Amino acid sequence: MMNVTTEGNKRRSAILTPTVGVGSAALFLIALPFLLQNQLYYLDTVILALLWGAAAGAWNLAGGYGGLLSLGHAAFFGIGAYTSTLLFVRLGISPWLGMLVGAVLAAILGWLIGIITLRMKGPFFGLATIAIAEVLMIVAVNWTEVTQGSQGITVPYKPGFANMAFDSKIPYYFIALVICLIPFLLARWLKQSKFGYELMAIRDNEAAAQALGIHTVRVKVGILVISSAITAVAGTFYAQYVTVIEPYHEFSFNVSIQMVLMTMIGGLGMALGPVFGSFVVTGLDTLMRDLLQGTQGGVHAMMYGTLLVLVVLFVPEGMIPWLKERFRSGKGGRSHGSVVDSGASDQTFRGPDGGG
Amino acid sequence: MIFLQLLISGILIGGVYALISLGLTLIFGVMRIVNFVHGDMLMVAMYFSYWFYTLYSVDNYIGLFLVVPALGLLGALMYRFVIRHAIRRSHEASILVTIGLSIVIQNAALLLWSADYRSIHNEWATRSLQWGDLRISSPLLIAFIVALVVTGILFAFLHRTYLGKAIRAASMDRFAAVLMGVHPQRIFTLSFAIGIALVGVAGALLSSVFAVHPTLGTQFLLVSFVVVVLGGLGSLRGAILGGLLIGVVETTSAYFIGSSMKQLVYLLLFIVILIVKPAGLFGKRIPEVNQ
Numbered sequence: 001m002m003n004v005t006t007e008g009n010k011r012r013s014a015i016l017t018p019t020v021g022v023g024s025a026a027l028f029l030i031a032l033p034f035l036l037q038n039q040l041y042y043l044d045t046v047i048l049a050l051l052w053g054a055a056a057g058a059w060n061l062a063g064g065y066g067g068l069l070s071l072g073h074a075a076f077f078g079i080g081a082y083t084s085t086l087l088f089v090r091l092g093i094s095p096w097l098g099m100l101v102g103a104v105l106a107a108i109l110g111w112l113i114g115i116i117t118l119r120m121k122g123p124f125f126g127l128a129t130i131a132i133a134e135v136l137m138i139v140a141v142n143w144t145e146v147t148q149g150s151q152g153i154t155v156p157y158k159p160g161f162a163n164m165a166f167d168s169k170i171p172y173y174f175i176a177l178v179i180c181l182i183p184f185l186l187a188r189w190l191k192q193s194k195f196g197y198e199l200m201a202i203r204d205n206e207a208a209a210q211a212l213g214i215h216t217v218r219v220k221v222g223i224l225v226i227s228s229a230i231t232a233v234a235g236t237f238y239a240q241y242v243t244v245i246e247p248y249h250e251f252s253f254n255v256s257i258q259m260v261l262m263t264m265i266g267g268l269g270m271a272l273g274p275v276f277g278s279f280v281v282t283g284l285d286t287l288m289r290d291l292l293q294g295t296q297g298g299v300h301a302m303m304y305g306t307l308l309v310l311v312v313l314f315v316p317e318g319m320i321p322w323l324k325e326r327f328r329s330g331k332g333g334r335s336h337g338s339v340v341d342s343g344a345s346d347q348t349f350r351g352p353d354g355g356g
Numbered sequence: 357m358i359f360l361q362l363l364i365s366g367i368l369i370g371g372v373y374a375l376i377s378l379g380l381t382l383i384f385g386v387m388r389i390v391n392f393v394h395g396d397m398l399m400v401a402m403y404f405s406y407w408f409y410t411l412y413s414v415d416n417y418i419g420l421f422l423v424v425p426a427l428g429l430l431g432a433l434m435y436r437f438v439i440r441h442a443i444r445r446s447h448e449a450s451i452l453v454t455i456g457l458s459i460v461i462q463n464a465a466l467l468l469w470s471a472d473y474r475s476i477h478n479e480w481a482t483r484s485l486q487w488g489d490l491r492i493s494s495p496l497l498i499a500f501i502v503a504l505v506v507t508g509i510l511f512a513f514l515h516r517t518y519l520g521k522a523i524r525a526a527s528m529d530r531f532a533a534v535l536m537g538v539h540p541q542r543i544f545t546l547s548f549a550i551g552i553a554l555v556g557v558a559g560a561l562l563s564s565v566f567a568v569h570p571t572l573g574t575q576f577l578l579v580s581f582v583v584v585v586l587g588g589l590g591s592l593r594g595a596i597l598g599g600l601l602i603g604v605v606e607t608t609s610a611y612f613i614g615s616s617m618k619q620l621v622y623l624l625l626f627i628v629i630l631i632v633k634p635a636g637l638f639g640k641r642i643p644e645v646n647q
Contacts, residue, residue, distance in 0.1 A: 069448050071455075116631045123390040123447055123589075127581055128630045131623045134578065138620045253574070257455060264452065298463035305459030312452045313441050 033173040041286075043169050049275075049282035050176035051238055052262060056274030057183030058230035059259035064269035065190050066223040067203030072129030073259050075136050076106040076228040078250035080235025082140060085153050085245055088163070090146075095164040099236040103229040110228030114221035130253065137251035152246030155239055164240045172241055179237055180275060183230050187271035199223055200269075231259075254301075261308050267318025276320055281307070357489050362608050364492060370603020371500035375558045376576060377583040377595040378507065379551035385527035385590030386547040387443060392454040393434070394580060395573030396461040397552050401427050401559020402568035403469060409476045409563070416476055417498070420560035424553050431552025435545050443544070458573070465570035475567035499561035506557050507596065510550075514592075523547050527590060578619070579606075582626040588636025597638065 036043040055077060062068045083105055084098025109132075117128050140147045147153065159165050166172060190196030198219045201209040210216050239245045249255065259274075262281050266273030281304070288300055315322045376398060383391045401423050408419040434457065442453035478495070485492045514520035525533040526543045534540055566572070583602050587594020602622055609621035629636065 069451070071451075116627075120630060120634055123451060124585075124630055124634050126451060127390070127585065128627060130578075130581075131626050131630075135620060135623050135627070138617065138623070142616055142620075257459070260452065298466040301463040302460050302467070305456045305461075305463065308456030308459065309438065309453050312445075312449050312456065313438070316445060316449065 029177060033170045037170070040169060043173065045282055045286045047169065047173050047176045047241065049279045050173070050180040051234060051241065052258065052282060053275035053278035054176070054180040054183060054237075055231055055234040055255075056259040056262035056266075056278050057180065057187065057271075058227045058234060060263045060269065060274045061183055061186060061190070061230070062223050062227035063260065064263055064273065065187065065196065065203065066199050066220060066227075068220065068224060069126045069260075070129045070224075070227075070256070071126040071253070071260070072131070072133035072256050073228075073231050074251050074253065074255035075129070075133040076110065076231035077235040077238070077255055078133075078136055078140065078247070079106045079109065080232030081239040081245045081250045082147065082153075082235075083232070084236040085155055085239045086146065088155065089153060094162045095236060095240050096162070099164075099233055102232040102236050106232030106235075107225045107229040110224045111221060113228075114224040118217055118220065130256070133251055133253070133256060137247050140247035140251055147247065150246065150248060152244055155243040155245070157243065164237075165243075175237060176241075179230075179233055182233070183227075184271050184275060186226065186230075191271070195219065195222070203269075257308075258304070261304060261311075263318075264311050264316075265307065265319055267320040268316075270318065270320055273318050273320060277318070280319070358611070361490055362611055363604060364490065365496070366604030366607035367600055368492070368496040368500045368603070369607065370600035371503040372496075372558055372562060372599075373579055373583050373603050374596045374599025375503040375506060375561075376555055377580040377587070377599050378510065378592060379554035380580050381584045381587065381590055381592060381595040382523075382527075382547055382554075383551040384584065385592070386523060387439075387450075387544055388447070389439065389443065389450045389454065390447075391551070392451065392458045392577065393461065394551075394555060395575070395577030396458050396465075397427060397430070397555045397573070398559045398562070398576050399465060399568060399570065399573040400430070400461065401556045402563045402566075402572065403465065403474075404556075405560045405563035406474050406476055406568055409478075410474075416478060416560055416563045420502075420557060423560045424556040427556030427559070428549040428553035432545050432549040434552070435548035439548065440541070440544070458577075462570050462573065469570065471569060473567035473569045476564045478564040493565070495561070495564045499558075499565065502557065502561055506554065510554070511592070519543075519546065523550075575619075579622070582622050585626060585634075585636055586629055588638045591636065591638050594636055594638035598636075 032046065033043060036046065055073070058076075059070065059073050063070055080099070080102040083102035084095045087093040087098040087101060088095050113129065113132060117125050120128060141150050143149070144151075155165075157165055159167050161171075164175070190199060198209065198214045201212070201214060202216050202219055206216060235250065238250075258281075262277035263274045264277065265280055266275065266277030284303065285300060288303065292299060311318070376394070380391055380394050383389055383394075404423045404426060405416045405419050408414040408422060409416050414422070438453060438457060439450070442450040483494050485494060485497065512520075514524055522533065522538045522543055523546065525536065526538055526540065526547075530540065533543075579602060583598040584595055585598075586601065587596070587598030605622055605625065606618050610618040613621070
């Protein structure tokens with residue numbers, strides 16, 4: 001594959017080899033909804049996977065690249081969903097504009113959280129973010145005149161581009177694809193930009209980064225702002241696509257954890273990680289629904305929980321590095337111990353750029 | 357009068373919060389684990405208590421003697437088979453693993469016992485005492501007294517026995533404790549088991565106060581996070597004072613601004629403490645956590 005070693009080579013191979021890959025990937029992504037046109041069920045799964053891939057990707061920018069283990073990203077997701085929906089339902093403002101307003105509001109909240117939580121280390125940052133999401137949930141539940149409380153809001157179905165509502169699933173697919181690409185491309189950019197290097201330096205050793213003259217405050221707040229804004233955009237799209245929002249879901253701890261889980265499954269601090277994880281989780285979800293055919297809600301969630309425990313314990317680097325390792329080490333090597341081995345060796349690969 | 361009433365009710369429920377939080381802060385102090393399973397173990401304990409009562413008509417105050425060892429054993433097993441492996445990695449890993457476990461336990465409870473609210477109607481414990489205008493709910497009073505006794509026993513254990521001293525040593529300086537011949541894994545297993553057993557006590561006591569349902573743990577987890585951070589993560593004394601304080605704050609705010617908003621008050625308090633004094637009111641700076 002692409003073995004980039006020096007700066008000079010990087011330029012050339014970046015133009016040559018990946019063009020073919022990117023081209024065929026693009027072609028596949030454009031053709032996919034038309035191939036699935038008659039299997040709306042699967043197209044729906046793909047759209048949801050892209051949507052959650054976008055949210056998880058946004059989380060990954062702060063959590064994976066910045067080492068900021070937020071456990072309350074549902075706050076931003078909910079802000080995105082509620083802002084656009086309320087503006088649309090109450091004032092008739094287009095969800096596209098609402099999406100922008102939601103992103104700005106989330107960015108402001110992200111900035112505030114960044115400012116006030118900067119001194120916190122270890123588990124305190126995570127606990128603070130949980131509390132903030134909970135506070136927003138309580139507000140959304142109790143501010144009934146505006147939000148209709150726990151009853152939730154239904155987005156009225158008036159198809160048209162301005163209303164971000166469509167008869168067919170295909171436009172939704174393309175919107176989801178674009179939203180999903182934003183954090184993906186940003187993650188790629190982090191890998192080769194000064195800002196990204198500074199961010200990852202802070203993640204790996206904050207004191208050393210500070211000693212090198214990196215303005216750690218500005219960088220950490222910066223990534224949190226970007227991450228929250230994109231999460232809100234995903235939230236708006238969720239509201240438009242699912243058309244029902246309720247505080248106990250949108251602001252819930254489960255939504256926050258879902259983003260973390262998907263990222264962990266694919267690979268923390270990897271551009272493709274959250275998307276991969278999202279497809280695994282959403283795919284499994286659809287599969288389970290097919291198999292169980294019922295209202296056994298508990299089974300899905302149990303699967304999430306088990307997956308989270310297993311991934312953190314046995315494949316802490318995520319499935320992408322693990323799969324890569326397996327393919328590289330030859331198809332013959334199927335010893336039972338290789339699970340643990342590859343997990344351990346991945347850790348040594350994890351250089352300053354987090355692998356992948 | 358109403359203030360005295362609120363103060364007393366707050367202190368009574370605060371005693372139970374303190375009991376739950378003691379386990380949480382003990383586990384954090386010794387292992388540096390933020391235990392997200394804590395609230396769910398309370399839920400499990402309450403279900404155990406409920407089932408003993410319903411199926412075998414064991415009074416929940418007698419059932420306590422069955423629930424506590426059962427929970428302690430569950431805690432030890434959970435530590436041995438899951439938590440132990442996360443501890444080696446990082447804060448993040450241990451947080452995520454306990455979150456995963458919490459999701460599994462909550463949903464297992466949902467599958468096994470459904471989402472119904474279940475409560476014990478314990479005849480002699482549901483009465484309330486009346487002194488003039490003051491009303492005191494007896495199950496909460498009993499819970500408070502038992503919580504006091506258990507806390508006393510815990511402190512005696514931690515200060516008077518070799519094992520207890522080893523636990524305190526491990527929480528002060530793990531490395532030095534190991535050098536002094538403290539077996540870390542044994543101490544960790546024991547501390548985790550004790551932490552969960554304390555939740556077992558609280559669960560047995562609370563089963564005649566609140567109805568139990570699968571997601572009950574979440575709200576208690578949040579409360580005990582607030583308590584523990586308020587008192588200083590890892591500080592046992594802090595957890596007791598924090599528990600009483602949050603109990604009073606909760607009952608007072610529930611009275612004045614309504615019970616749907618009471619959470620808002622202590623969550624905002626929580627955020628303020630995290631910003632202003634993350635080490636808590638009584639906590640020492642913990643090197644791994646506070647830089």
